[in-house]
Amino acid sequence: MVKKLLMICTALAVIGGAAAYWFVETSSAKLAEPVQVSEQMEDFIMHVQVEKNEEGFQVLRSLEYIGDEPIVLSHRTPLISLRVNHDTKNFTGSPVTKELNPGDVYHPQEAKVFNPLKKGSHTLYMDCEFYIDGERKNIKAHKEMVFQ
Structure with a gap:
């Protein structure tokens, strides 16, 4: 009786361990390599880096x-x-106004942190929208990220 109980407990432990390992390996993965995007429109360059x-x-x-000139x-x-x-x-969010001089790099937000993704290819969509003298400017890009 004790042997049967011990065998059942051992079998459950092995199955549970295998299931936990499978869940961790299939539910999330790590970014295979860093991704960088620099997309230019007129006098502006949107920079995005994924790590x-x-x-x-x-x-x-x-x-x-x-x-060449300061702008708001x-x-x-x-x-x-x-x-x-x-x-x-x-x-x-609320409207923000910022004066920029030639050569300025503006980064108003901290890094955005994402939870791990499943293994495979995923697409990151980036959309930068702002106004200069009331004229809307929009820089868009997308880039593939690979998770292993």
Whole structure:
């Protein structure tokens, strides 16, 4: 009787361990390699960098001004909206105004941290929307990210 109980407990432990290992391996993966995007429109360059971290992966983003004269830029937050696997905008915050000088790199938001994704290929959609003298400017890009 004790042998049967011991065998059943051992079998359950092995099955449970295998199930836990399978769940961890199939439910999330690590970013295979960093991803960088630099997309230019007129006097502006949107920079986005994706890198792995302890929580999953993080995305750093900024807007570089390469014009000749100081300008005043206004935008909703976030300046650069990020979405994984679907192309929708998310500009919901309060309006922000920022003066930029030639050569300035503006990064109003901290890194955005994402939970790990499943193994395979995923698409990061980036949308930077702002206004200069009331004229809407929009820089869009998308890039494939591979998780293993």
